[in-house]
Structures are given as C-alpha cells and as structure tokens.
Amino acid sequence: MTLRSLLVCLSLGTYVACLAPSGPWDAFNFAPASRTVYPVSIRETSGNVSSIGDGLTLSGDGSYVTLDFAFEVAGPISLYFDDVSESSSIALSFTESPLFISPTTSDDSDTVSADMSYDGVLNVPAPLPTGYWTQPAAQMRGGFRFLTIVSTSDGAVSFSNVSCGLNFMPHVESLRDYSGYFYAADPKYVDQNFLTKIWYAGAYTVQIDTIPYDTGRDPNHPSPGWANNYPIGNTGAVLVDGAKRDRSVWPGDLGISLPTQFVSTNDLVTTRNALDTLYAMQSASGALPYSGPPISATAGSDTYHAWTLVGTYTYVLYSGDFAWLQHVWSNYTRGVEYLAEKVDETGLLYVTGVLDWGRIGQGGNNAEANALYYKVLTSGADLASWLNDTDLADAYATNASALKPIFNDALWLADRGMYRDNLTTTFCAQDSNSLAVVFNLTENATQAASISEGLTANWGVYGATAPELPDTIAPFIGGFELQAHFIAGRGARALDLLHREWGYMLYTPLSVQSTLLEGYTTNGSLYFRSTDGYDYDASYTSHAHGWSTGPTSVLSFYVLGLQITGPQGQTWAVAPHTAGLPYAEGGYETPLGWFGVRWSLDEGWWNATVCTPEGTSGSVTLPVNGTVSVDGDAAAPDDSALQLSGGNHTVSVQLIA
Ligand SMILES: *[C@@H]1O[C@H](CO)[C@@H](O)[C@H](O)[C@H]1NC(C)=O
Ligand SMILES: *[C@@H]1O[C@H](CO)[C@@H](O)[C@H](O)[C@H]1NC(C)=O
Ligand SMILES: *[C@@H]1O[C@H](CO)[C@@H](O)[C@H](O)[C@H]1NC(C)=O
Ligand SMILES: *[C@@H]1O[C@H](CO)[C@@H](O)[C@H](O)[C@H]1NC(C)=O
Ligand SMILES: *[C@@H]1O[C@H](CO)[C@@H](O)[C@H](O)[C@H]1NC(C)=O
Ligand SMILES: *[C@@H]1O[C@H](CO)[C@@H](O)[C@H](O)[C@H]1NC(C)=O
Ligand SMILES: *[C@@H]1O[C@H](CO)[C@@H](O)[C@H](O)[C@H]1NC(C)=O
Ligand SMILES: *[C@@H]1O[C@H](CO)[C@@H](O)[C@H](O)[C@H]1NC(C)=O
Ligand SMILES: *[C@@H]1O[C@H](CO)[C@@H](O)[C@H](O)[C@H]1NC(C)=O
Ligand SMILES: *[C@@H]1O[C@H](CO)[C@@H](O)[C@H](O)[C@H]1NC(C)=O
Ligand SMILES: *[C@@H]1O[C@H](CO)[C@@H](O)[C@H](O)[C@H]1NC(C)=O
Ligand SMILES: *[C@@H]1O[C@H](CO)[C@@H](O)[C@H](O)[C@H]1NC(C)=O
DSSP states (O other): OOHHHHHHHHHTOSOOOOOOOOSGGGGGOOSOSSSEEOOOEEEEEEEEEEEETTEEEEEEEEEEEEEEEEEEEEEOEEEEEEEEOTTOOEEEEEESSGGGOOSSOOOOSSSOOTTSOSSOOEEEOSSOOSEEEEOOGGGOEEEEEEEEEEEOSSSEEEEEEEEEEOOSSTTOSOTTOOSOEEEEOOTTSSSTTHHHHHHHHHHHHHHHTEEETTOBOOOOSOSSOOOOOBOOSSSSEEEOSBTTTTOSOOHHHHHHHHHHHHHHTOOTHHHHHHHHHHHHTOOTTSOOOSSOTTTOOOSOBHHHHHHHHHHHHHHHHHHOOHHHHHHHHHHHHHHHHHHHTTBOTTSSBOBOOBOOSSOSOOOBSOHHHHHHHHHHHHHHHHHHHHTTOHHHHHHHHHHHHHHHHHHHHHHEETTTTEEOSSTTOOOOOHHHHHHHHHTTOOSSHHHHHHHHHHHGGGEETTEEBOTTSTTEEOHHHHHHHHHHHHHTTOHHHHHHHIIIIIHHHHHOTTSOSSSOOSOEETTSOSOTTTTTTSTTOGGGSOSOBGGGOHHHHHIIIIISOEEEOSGGGSEEEEOOOOTTOSEEEEEEEETTEEEEEEEEEETTEEEEEEEEEEEEEEEEEOSSOEEEEETTEEOOOBTTEEEEEEEEEEEEEEEOO
C-alpha cells in the first residue's frame, strides 16, 4: 500500500471508501477518465466519404463511415451537424464485434434472428437539425465498439465531434476510482501483462453491466428497432447480466459478477438492488424468479432460485449488511424451505424447475443443483449464526452434513473419478464437478485432484467445452472450473485454462478486446447457443457478460490468495498459489479497511507482506516449504498455516535447497 492511499484511508476517520494505491497497474484499467468518449479511428468507409479537419462528409445514398471507439462503450451518441441539405438524412448502426459492421443493420440486442435483421438501424430522418444532436435516450445502445453512420438520402451531410456519453454506474464520480487492484507478472505467456489485463477486463465488464435502473431492455417495440428504457429495478443502478443484452437481473450470473465487483469497485449497493428485485418477485410457494423484469420468469429454475440465496450470503459476507439481511430474512428462509421440500426419498433434491444457465439435461436428482443446495445450507448456517439464530444455524448445518455423504455415495463414480450428472446416467458435467469442488462436497483431496484431472478431457485450444451444452465454451462455468483447479492444488493447470479461454476472448479480433464474451463455440466462433435458443444468430451473443469475469476474483482470491471468511473480513485467510509465477500483488477494501498482499518468489526465498485491518485475525497458508520467519522472528507454522492478527506482517520462507 502506498503512503498516499494509506493517508486517504486513515485521515478521514472511521470508514470512508478508500482508493486502491496507484501504480503501473493503472495503465491496464479500461475505464476511461471521462464519461465522454470519442472514436479513435475510422474502421471502414464506403461510397463518397470525405474528411475536412475532424469533420466528415457523406455524399449520396448508402455512403457510410464506421468509427471505432477501440473498446466497449455504452450510452447515447452525440454529434454536431455542420452542414445538411433539406433532404439529407442518416442512420446509425451499432455492433460489438467487427464481424457485424453493416450500414443496414446493427448486431441483434433484442430478439434472435438468423439473418441479423431484428434490430436494424436508428433512422435520423430529414429534415436534420443543424448543430448539436443527441440520440434519444431510449434508443441508446447498451454495449458496442463500432458505430456506423450512413447517408440515407441522395444529399450530402457533414458532421463532426462524434462522441458517446457513457451512462453506466451513474452514481460514481470517476469510473476509474477502484477500491481494489491486481498486478502480476506472467513471464511464460505471450503477453507478460495478461493476468493484469484480464483482471481489469473483468472489472470493466461488471462496471458496464451496472446500469441505471430504468434502462433495461424493453421488449415492447416494433422491429426494426430497440429500446433500452424498461425499469429492471426500483432505484439507482443495478448489476445486470450484460451490457448490450439482456440488461436484466439474472441470479446465476451474480455467482461470478458479485465477487468481481467486490474485489474491484466494491460497488455492492448495485448488487443489493439486484437482490431486492429478485426477492420482491418471490411467489407464495417461496419460489424465487429465474430472472428479473421484464423476462420475469417465476418458479422455472431451481438452480437460479438457489443462486439468489447464495448471492445473499456473498453480499452479506462482503458488506456486513445485517440490517438488510434481517429485512429479507423471512423471504430467505422461505426460499431455503422451498428447496428442502424438493428433497425426495434418496435424500437428494429432485429438480422440477429445470431452467438453468443454458445447459441441457437438467432435471431429476441433478448433481449441480444438489451442489448448489449444499452451498445454500452451509452458507445459510453462517447467515443464521450471524443473526444469532443458533437453532436455525444448527438445522441448516445438520441438513448440510446429511447431504454431503449422500451426494458422494449416490453420484461419485469411482472408476471415472468424477461425479455423474444424476442417478440415471454415467454422464459427467463440467458444472457439477467444478461446483462440487468449489462448494466443498469432496470428501478428500484425492477426489478433488481427480476431478481437476478429469475436467481437462474437455479442453481444446480455445478453452473448456461444457459437455452438458455440446460444442459450447461457457466461461460462466469455466470461472468455477478455474477455482476448482486452484482448490485441487493445480494452479499451473488453472493458468493454462486461463490462457486458453480468457486469452482467446481478450485477444481474438472477433471480440471487443476489452470486455468478456458471454460464450462461444468449441472452434472459437460466436455461434454461442445456436441450437439452444439463439437460433444461429451469432450477432446476438453478448460481448460484455459479467458471468464470464471469473478470473478477476480468482486472481485476487487464489493467486494473491486473499480471501475474507467472516463478515467484512473480520476473519480472513491468505493462501497464495504461486502457479509458476514469480510475483503478484494487489488487494481490496471492506468497511473494516484495506486488505493487501504482495509476494515474490526469487533466489531461494518466498517473501510476502500481508496487510489487514487492526482488530481482525486470520491465517497465512504458505505455498512453499522452508525456514519460516514472521516479522523477522523464526516461526513454526502449524500444518503449514500461520495464525496472525490484523496489521502489517512480513513473512519470509527460505526454501529448502
Ligand atoms: C463526393 O462528395 C463531395 C462532397 O459532397 C463532392 O464534391 C464530390 O463531387 C463527390 N464525388 C463523387 C465522385 O461523387
Ligand atoms: C462536442 O461534443 C461534446 C460531447 O458531447 C460536447 O460537450 C461539446 O459541447 C461538443 N462541441 C460542439 C462544438 O458541439
Ligand atoms: C418477500 O416476498 C414477498 C412476496 O412473497 C414480496 O412482496 C416482498 O416484497 C418480499 N420482501 C422483501 C423484503 O423483498
Ligand atoms: C432439513 O431437511 C429436512 C428433510 O429434507 C426438511 O424436512 C427440513 O425442513 C430441513 N430443515 C431446514 C431448516 O431446512
Ligand atoms: C440425467 O442426466 C442426463 C445427462 O445430463 C440427462 O440426459 C437426463 O435427462 C437426466 N435425467 C433427468 C431425470 O433429468
Ligand atoms: C448477535 O449477538 C452478539 C452478541 O450478543 C451481538 O454483538 C450482535 O450484535 C448480534 N448480532 C445481530 C445481527 O443482532
Ligand atoms: C469442507 O468440509 C469438511 C466437512 O466435510 C470440513 O471439515 C472442512 O472444514 C470444509 N472445508 C472448508 C474449506 O470449508
Ligand atoms: C475419497 O472420497 C471418495 C468419496 O467418498 C471415496 O470413494 C474415496 O475412497 C476416498 N479416497 C480416499 C483416498 O480417501
Ligand atoms: C465453427 O462452429 C460453428 C458452430 O458449430 C460452425 O457453424 C462453423 O462453421 C464453424 N467454423 C469453422 C471455421 O469451422
Ligand atoms: C526475502 O527476505 C529475506 C529475509 O528478510 C531477505 O534476506 C531476502 O533478500 C528477501 N528476498 C527477496 C527476493 O526479496
Ligand atoms: C511441504 O512438505 C510436505 C512434506 O514433505 C509436503 O507434503 C507438502 O506438499 C509440501 N508443501 C508444499 C507447499 O510444497
Ligand atoms: C503498513 O505497511 C506500509 C508499507 O507497506 C506502511 O506504509 C504502513 O505504515 C504500515 N501500516 C501500519 C499500520 O503499520
């Protein structure tokens, strides 16, 4: 931590949001300094396009220019009409991927259509105004990189000063004011700054997915066209699934986007707004919705029901917001009961709400759903104990303890070394095996190692295909697989997957090279879910999906190794994985203060500094064996973990030669 940020944190008394220290990592922050951004280059032109100074003239019907903002942006376009004739008119089209640049249509954001014809263009008819013009707020695009301006009349039109007014995270002054940071060297990869870049790409993706509550996607408009003026929450800004689409609250997505938000901007109020949307829609049966408005599917998904409950725990763990927890507590406990009622004579939950993240074959005594139910019970026990409801905490913990051996007896395939999908199949999925490790359903380290090994059978050059959604790479589930490899002690393998899957997404010229794709096919194409709802409309795929940002929290939680285990970090655990890397540093804040770690592995030493707030306590698990000292004094770790109180500590390990 630098002196500057320390002063910022300490000088203002009890709790103020404090900024992460500045350093070389700031160069990788995608968030711009100003909310007004300008295109940086012309990507292509067609017809008669001429430029004078920074102005452009389009002459004749169909002449167009495509401008490149160089990264993913969102918000209304403004420009200055310098010269128009009475009959001049233009149209605007937008796209995330450069593959879909077209003067006649935008990439699809509203409805799938195999010929990409749904959204069309935004017509600005004659007579054009002269002077300053701004796109109507309802027709702003929620996510794009390329803007095409086309002349739609025989006349000429001259304009200049094209800009986009970024309208996400409206409640913060500077989009670059992060409360966390991450920086690491990745010397064996083609781009040594990759890990730092992907951390910031994930952070920026979640920022652009944090939208004003009244700018959700409105399904009620004719095609061609689109509208982003639907209320998807009640107040402020809301964390949604994606920038271009759906611009709705989806509880599963929070399983990844919420931890990303915590370690980068700590803008948790927008997650609380999302959870409020979901609880307000709870049905009399106790069922929580599959998604927020306007899709508003209720009671269709047992797994997404569980994700709202898990998100509740995660939000309260990070924020310590017990007042809000008390406010939703009766809804929460009804939600747990709703799942308990689905447990059948096998002792496993039987899924009847089969909607899920897009996978097929959901249903029955499904392993992924039961792993989620287990997480609901273990985390529900923590929530109940934080509210001093010890009877309920015991009841949840008892049910969790009962479920774990049943899960293992019924679903573990010893010959495959993986969990099967349900009781009537030998098929093994990516989601359940990853989540079983992450949620601690494994009974021993051998099992976790075997799952980590088994999952690699699904790998290709572009990442991990999810066998439960054939021909599909699902970075949402990939984010849990990354965690599973680290937990299994296979850090280098996790980095290998990170390079393949997130390296592909960040660098491929098909993408916006700044925010992260919703998903893609095994061969790297954008035909995500073509046979599963997206009808071969590759333009519909979102390029800024919070559920694909797994690496951001994974790098903070497993490479830095910094995790909080009690509300606001009252207790914490530092367990870095060196994973073949020489160096990492970073941290984040909670209302208790700054948590930071810096470690290096060099010349026979592993050295670390660990900074946590006074009054907290935690453990440091060493990633290497050797002669240990803490704050200069010899120390004898118990089971390779040191117990420390809050404050600054230096830990040095001289490796055994
Ligand atoms: C292109 O447009 C400019 C400006 O309107 C005009 O002077 C020129 O004649 C046009 N050229 C062609 C080939 O149409
Ligand atoms: C140029 O665009 C910016 C951003 O929309 C605006 O603030 C400024 O007033 C514009 N300048 C002119 C001359 O239109
Ligand atoms: C709890 O659920 C009911 C619907 O069953 C809803 O009306 C209410 O707003 C919810 N309470 C909270 C705090 O979200
Ligand atoms: C524990 O599990 C049993 C059996 O599924 C169920 O009847 C009971 O409601 C559960 N208790 C809680 C607190 O969830
Ligand atoms: C069990 O899993 C298989 C493979 O995913 C799936 O095809 C089947 O439909 C599932 N069974 C039930 C009852 O859902
Ligand atoms: C739980 O009990 C402890 C000890 O009495 C108290 O400090 C704490 O405020 C209580 N928690 C809540 C959420 O009421
Ligand atoms: C995993 O579960 C076992 C009980 O089955 C428990 O002893 C252990 O502490 C759990 N580990 C974590 C990290 O929660
Ligand atoms: C680990 O747990 C699995 C599932 O219960 C069991 O089949 C296996 O024998 C255990 N392995 C070891 C080494 O204890
Ligand atoms: C990639 O996969 C998609 C979907 O399976 C297919 O439509 C496309 O033709 C493939 N592209 C190449 C270059 O093989
Ligand atoms: C690690 O710490 C030890 C003990 O303080 C010191 O002698 C050594 O130079 C340090 N190594 C590095 C690479 O910082
Ligand atoms: C430390 O040594 C023990 C005993 O040889 C071994 O089991 C363990 O894996 C080692 N730990 C690390 C982090 O290398
Ligand atoms: C913590 O360490 C930083 C340097 O990394 C130092 O500036 C600061 O004074 C230390 N804080 C405390 C409370 O010791």
